[in-house]
Amino acid sequence: MTTESSPLTIAQLAELAGVSTATVSKVVNGRSEVSAETRAAVEELIRRHGYRRQRRRSTPTALVELVFHALEGDYPVEITKGVAQVARQHDLTVGISDLRRDPATADEWLDGVLRRRPSGVIAVFSGLTEAQHEQLARSEIPLVLLDPADVPARNLPSVGAGxxxxxxxxxxxxxxxxxxxxxxxxxxxxxxxxxxxxxxxxxxxxxxxxxxxxxxxxxxxxxxxxxxxxxxxxxxxxxxxxxxxxxxxxxxxxxxxxxxxxxxxxxxxxxxxxxxxxxxxxxxxxxxxxxxxxLTEMAAAATSMLLTLAQGEPLPQNRVELATELVVRESTARVARASA
CATH class of the missing domain: 3.40.50.2300 (Response regulator)
Incomplete structure (x- = not known):
């Protein structure tokens, strides 16, 4: 087969096709849960460029990286509880990072992640940069966004609330x-x-x-x-x-x-x-x-998704949204005066 360039990896094919790596993996492995249009687009890219299976990377460490934009208040505590619940069931350790919205710190953090080779990364609230997404994808380190600050790029897996x-x-x-x-x-x-x-x-x-x-x-x-x-x-x-x-x-x-x-x-x-x-x-x-x-249930769901990706399995859905619920206590009451 002649190709227009050197063979591409799953991550590279996914970027060109504008789909997730899980979708390309389904096409490559003959799975059926892909639309005909998407399958045809991916197969055409494979015909043009070829497909290169990456060498199996070294065994990841039994670690889940949990990264916050800032560690303040009860919010990160509730998130950490949910991640730890699932991690414990799989004999995994949870590592916690605080980026403090400092790009230099974020780059240092990513260098450390690449050295530690965790089972995956959960980024909370603020997503990482496009370049950091690419580095994680190239290193085949799964990434799940939790309560993302914006609509996830590249159809990245994410968990949020209603x-x-x-x-x-x-x-x-x-x-x-x-x-x-x-x-x-x-x-x-x-x-x-x-x-x-x-x-x-x-x-x-x-x-x-x-x-x-x-x-x-x-x-x-x-x-x-x-x-x-x-x-x-x-x-x-x-x-x-x-x-x-x-x-x-x-x-x-x-x-x-x-x-x-x-x-x-x-x-x-x-x-x-x-x-x-x-x-x-x-x-x-x-x-x-x-x-x-x-928050705890959202974090547990994100961790379960991450472990599915770490095992090389596709996710049934890339976006999970859990319901919110009204809790009535004592700070609200019937209006005490007529409004204008």
Whole structure:
């Protein structure tokens, strides 16, 4: 067979075809769960370029690399618990890294990963760069994204939560209590979860026949300080909101502090709802009503997917999304005053 270039690996064929390595593997191994169009495209690439089976790499270490953009608060603890549950069942160790949004640190981390040759990598919230994806793929180190910050590139395997439905449910809960002046504090504009929760909020108001008031949308950063600053602006409006949907629990804590500083009682003067249901929020005063995001279960699902890939098996689906759920505590109540 003549080819236009030297034979390609599965990872290279996947990149050219715009599909996952698992899909190319199915074609190469004669599996049936591939569309005719995709199969034809991959087979044409193989005819043109050839297919080179990579030499079997050295046996990976019994290690799962778990990498966070930052280790802050309860969020990484819940994630780590879920990864550890599955890793323990397979006699694997969990290694934890904190990139701190520093590109230099990220490069050093990747060099260490390539030396350690783990069974796979789970990247939490912020995905790695395209170059880092390529290096992991070339080294045949599986990668799964957990709660990705953006739509995964290259159809990378990922696990997330029902963020849109959570935003819808949170806002509907407040509407059901008679609130009409409902503010929202978003997360970072670039975060997929933040955008989805905001869309859920907008949909709930639209379905209730209420206009979207841009003045009631506070921009946050998923940090307590960001929630505090946004809440101060919202609660000082001439016609202040009667309820605030903070799109994560940290920002809800910021709303609590702002309300206290302004002499407002929760929930008598202001209802507050969060998102995540981290363990600490049940001990706030009053205990926080929130949307439960199953972080531990999400992490366990990501780890199971990673181990399937590490064994050379294709995934039944590349995207797993777990449901969110309303948890009603004491920070929300029927509206105490008529809205304008």
């Amino acid at each position: 963020n849109w439905n959570g935003g819808l449910t949170a806002t509907r809960h407040l509407l059901g209590l008679g609130h009409r002046r409902i503010a929202i504090i978003t997360g970072p504009d670039a975060a997929l979860s933040s955008r989805a929760r905001l869309d859920g909020y907008r949909t709930a108001l639209d379905l209730a026949g209420l206009p979207i008031d841009p003045g009631l949308i506070g921009r946050g950063d998923f940090l307590i300080e960001g929630g505090l600053a946004a809440a101060h602006r919202l609660l000082r409006l001439p016609d202040r909101p009667t309820a605030v949907f903070a799109t994560n629990d940290g920002q809800a804590i910021g709303v609590y502090h702002a309300a206290h500083q302004l002499g407002l009682r929760i929930p008598e003067d202001l209802s507050v709802i969060g998102f995540d249901d981290l363990p600490s929020v049940r001990w706030t005063l009053p205990p926080l009503t929130t949307i439960h995001q199953p």
